[in-house]
Amino acid sequence: MNLYAGKILVVDLTEKKISTEPLREDWLKDYWGCWGLALRYYWQLVSPEIDPLSPQNALVIMTGPFCGTLVPTTSRFCLVSKSPQTGTVFETNTGGAFGPELKFAGYDGIIIKGRADTLTYLKIQDDQVSLESAESLAGKGIFETEKRLKSALGSPEAKTLTIGPAGENLVKYACIGTESYRQMGRGGAGALFGSKNLKGIVCRGTGNIAVADMSAFLKKITQHKEADVLTDANLWASTDGTPILVEAMNEIGILPTRNFTYGVFDNKDGINSDAIKAAKRGDRACSSCPLACGKFTHINGAEMEGPEYETLCLAGSNCEIADLEQVIRFNRLCDDFGLDTISCGNTVGLAMELAEKGRHDFGLRFGQTKAYLEVVSEIALRSTQRGKELALGAKKLAEKYQALDLVADAKSMEYPAYEPRGNYGMGLAYATSERGACHLRAFTAFSDAPLDVKKQTQKVVDGQNFNAIKWSMCICDFWGSVTHEIMAELLTAALGVAVTPDELALAGERIWNLTRLFNLGAGFTSEDDCLPEKIMNQPLEKGPHAGNVFNKENFETSKKLYYQLRGWDDKGIPSQEKLTQLGLNHL
Numbered sequence: 001m002n003l004y005a006g007k008i009l010v011v012d013l014t015e016k017k018i019s020t021e022p023l024r025e026d027w028l029k030d031y032w033g034c035w036g037l038a039l040r041y042y043w044q045l046v047s048p049e050i051d052p053l054s055p056q057n058a059l060v061i062m063t064g065p066f067c068g069t070l071v072p073t074t075s076r077f078c079l080v081s082k083s084p085q086t087g088t089v090f091e092t093n094t095g096g097a098f099g100p101e102l103k104f105a106g107y108d109g110i111i112i113k114g115r116a117d118t119l120t121y122l123k124i125q126d127d128q129v130s131l132e133s134a135e136s137l138a139g140k141g142i143f144e145t146e147k148r149l150k151s152a153l154g155s156p157e158a159k160t161l162t163i164g165p166a167g168e169n170l171v172k173y174a175c176i177g178t179e180s181y182r183q184m185g186r187g188g189a190g191a192l193f194g195s196k197n198l199k200g201i202v203c204r205g206t207g208n209i210a211v212a213d214m215s216a217f218l219k220k221i222t223q224h225k226e227a228d229v230l231t232d233a234n235l236w237a238s239t240d241g242t243p244i245l246v247e248a249m250n251e252i253g254i255l256p257t258r259n260f261t262y263g264v265f266d267n268k269d270g271i272n273s274d275a276i277k278a279a280k281r282g283d284r285a286c287s288s289c290p291l292a293c294g295k296f297t298h299i300n301g302a303e304m305e306g307p308e309y310e311t312l313c314l315a316g317s318n319c320e321i322a323d324l325e326q327v328i329r330f331n332r333l334c335d336d337f338g339l340d341t342i343s344c345g346n347t348v349g350l351a352m353e354l355a356e357k358g359r360h361d362f363g364l365r366f367g368q369t370k371a372y373l374e375v376v377s378e379i380a381l382r383s384t385q386r387g388k389e390l391a392l393g394a395k396k397l398a399e400k401y402q403a404l405d406l407v408a409d410a411k412s413m414e415y416p417a418y419e420p421r422g423n424y425g426m427g428l429a430y431a432t433s434e435r436g437a438c439h440l441r442a443f444t445a446f447s448d449a450p451l452d453v454k455k456q457t458q459k460v461v462d463g464q465n466f467n468a469i470k471w472s473m474c475i476c477d478f479w480g481s482v483t484h485e486i487m488a489e490l491l492t493a494a495l496g497v498a499v500t501p502d503e504l505a506l507a508g509e510r511i512w513n514l515t516r517l518f519n520l521g522a523g524f525t526s527e528d529d530c531l532p533e534k535i536m537n538q539p540l541e542k543g544p545h546a547g548n549v550f551n552k553e554n555f556e557t558s559k560k561l562y563y564q565l566r567g568w569d570d571k572g573i574p575s576q577e578k579l580t581q582l583g584l585n586h587l
């Protein structure tokens, strides 16, 4: 089958049963792969009311059509399920090389059901698939677990997806790690593995991927790589990587600082791209990526790949920490214990503000690093009272200490690193994202007129629809100049059948609307598409947008327009006409 392996691996951990089923080819034209296809499978498998941590919940891991090919930046793959953190459906994806390896082993995706009675890992070696005991790995960090699983499979070339103690302990912002420093970070995927007693997956594949016309496909790849990937629009990823955003966001006044109190960080030089370059020892790329945005760093024995911009902000400026060595240490601890650095940094920042304001003293202070580093393991292990409380995440921590005026979250997911009081589009993007506060659904940070409600709202709708299909092709965020036309051309060459840009645009909108149907079924309403009090009522205190809020009136105007542009009613429910147009009326 062109571009696809043609099979899904189905693993029932309760029954200890492994099987395969043919890929649902009838869904491909509507959902394509990765996020879209995983979502369609998930919709079929569970009810939206499912308890995410129950054995009845399913996890769908999915690659996409370009994953494993030479199309630039397409090694990404995803997991779709219901988030234990937000209670919404969510998608979380990562790069690296596990996705291609899974396809080379002969599977487009894996469906995981049930719960193992003891800690287990899944071993995939082409068509030899087995469940193995992981009891000797209980409590081990991701770095050691990866090494041990590769060794158990007998191949350093094997690729892994594993959790650390945070996932085993069901911390709701636990991540899944791959290749040590890459994560399915947001939404608690690590806790989902933990709830299933699944320590990890190790995979080695030796197959290949067929295409209709190899020569036409390679020609298109070369053409687009030179004309559309290795261009000024994308090469920042290669020269600087995401740390370049520290200066950029500071310049436009939306670099969250001091738990979303300021939009600029006076000590940004300690954690900006120049600081990363001074500590850099090399670059690293995901499979099939000519950009190589990963930067290996080393300072005084603290070494890792990264930190990325989100971590430099949430664990740096937002905690008022400008010492790159300490941010690297924090990041590395999170990666090994298996915690999402965005949620963890945001929660620590909130705890610092609670202490500064005299609401509760966790021993954490802005700018101080000793307790900041100590608390990471305490959260992952739930080993102290403050660790247990910070493991709740920012929203629940704020509820516990009557501090909802201080938290920055959407649907209980902690805000990432773009301040909405200086860019309304980011606020609306967080409020309407299917998985809570997320910068990867619509990204308006660089757009003109950041406080123009009408323009920003249109950008959010367009961005969400576009990214839904882009992620479904498994294309990386950092191929920023990719278009529907480029995706359609590449698909046409590889599949040997014509694919149009319009079909792909419609698929993106379909995928977005299906997430909405799931979340409505899970009990979410338009009331949940909201901004936190801090963003609506407390003026930003420093930077070009000092004094600004995203007030209720502007936000409600934006939300109303958003629903109209989407063809949803004033309660945020898709109209029958919209569902019919998208082919979702029968679901």
Ligand code: SF4
Pocket: 073, 074, 075, 095, 096, 237, 284, 285, 286, 289, 290, 291, 292, 293, 294, 476, 477, 478, 479
């Ligand atoms: S740009 Fe970076 S994250 Fe994206 S595929 Fe390339 S190396 Fe991976």
